[in-house]
Amino acid sequence: MLEVTGLEVAYGRAQVLFGVDLAVPAGALACVMGRNGVGKTTLLNAVMGVLPTRAGTVRFEGRDITKMPTHERVRLGMGYVPQGHETFGQLTVAENLRVTWEASGSKDRSVIDEALDVFPRLRPLLKRRAGFLSGGQQQQLAIARALVTRPRMLILDEPTEGIQPSIVTEIEDVIEHLHKERGLAVLLVEQYLDFAMRLADRFTVLDAGVVVHEGAGAELADEGVQRLLAV
């Protein structure tokens, strides 16, 4: 479904990714792992077109989208939840979802209700400004916002980082549900090894901007792989 080949990304003169390959088959859950600062977020940003690429290609469902603007990628069915539970802070929860729904060009309002069914805790907060929610609530809103775009693939950057433990499990359950029940492909950047081990079909380990290991999810239990991730 998603194929990244030879991806190179640089911030000015500082190159961050050196020829990264990555593939997410349809309906699979792929996990990108690695220590801090190895280029995981950069990889996702480049996949979404938030950052320009220096070389390499990104293909989604066979289509070359390397030069496509971000908002068009969203319309193709790539739902992105960036790092740090980002929301439109001054807009209410309802407006956050609505502005996203309106941008999708869809006439069908039920997508908002469907997203809220996934996160029923957001319903009583609809009139609250997103900036005043807790981190966990903001992250639920962030994922709900991505769901409103009706993605076929969900791209999540450390969805449980910096979030109160009670909500972490909830978010993990939602990701599992979306993946298993709805068949969404998922590309996940994750630090928590046990969550990745439980869910990932495939995983890729990055180190200093290159892929140092990749394999099937079960291999994550392998000691050699764990050593690559140890801080």
Place this chain on the structure above:
Amino acid sequence: MNAFMNQLPIGLSIGAVLLLIALGLTFTFGQMGVINMAHGEFIMAGAYTAYMLQDWAGRQAVLVALPVAFAVAGLMGLLLERTLIRRFYGRPLDTLLLTWGVSLVLQQVARDLFGAPNVQVKAPTWLVGGGEWLGIRMPYARMFIFVLAMLSVAAIWFYLSRTKQGRRMQAVMQNRELASCSGIATSRVDQRTFFIGSGLAGVAGVALTLIGPVGPALGTYYIVDAFLVVVAGGLGRLQGAVIAAFVLGLLNSYVEFWSDASLAKVVVFAVIIGFLQLRPQGLFVLRSRKLT
């Protein structure tokens, strides 16, 4: 006492003009980080639009000019954004130099087209003179400007909070990256913001024809004060711009009343500098609680 109170409509109308100018600036600055020095020339373009329309609409030119000037100035802004400014996004200092250059060019174009001397736009007869209210002399023209600004603020508020395009604009202003990740075509929103912001400057230009002559350098008298309103009010904030514009307008006209125009400027600058020491982010802040 009466002389004192008579300054009130003057201060309010200056504040109203500043507000119209600052609304456009605060959105282009807040949303795109562009310091648009050519904004003042959109004011001038609006004023000359009213002047030109006199041949056709006679004394009602000011009324006819309001929508026309909005469109003329708006299109100028759009053209500037499309051809030049968008190549400089993310480089605020370069846009400052660039738009300053554009500003000088546009002033010279106006001089070539309309001549260097100031011209006059005749106000509609129903805006000439004034009434009295609680012993305060209320010139109709100044009241008209005040009402015009209030209506514009109401329209902008409605646009921002009640329409699809307005919500998009807010989303882009608050978090550009997330907006594009939500499927919003941010460059289209930028164009629309530029059109509306520049159009409002054109409307301000029409308003200015009611209280003074029109010249090629008209915009330069107001642009600095309008930037002060933007900074003091907080970037991209409607309430902030409204309060800051009227405080500045009143402060300016009262100090001017007690002393003279140059001292008024000094006082206004001193107050703004002092205020920004205490609150560098302005009256209102766009970003609220943000975790991590």
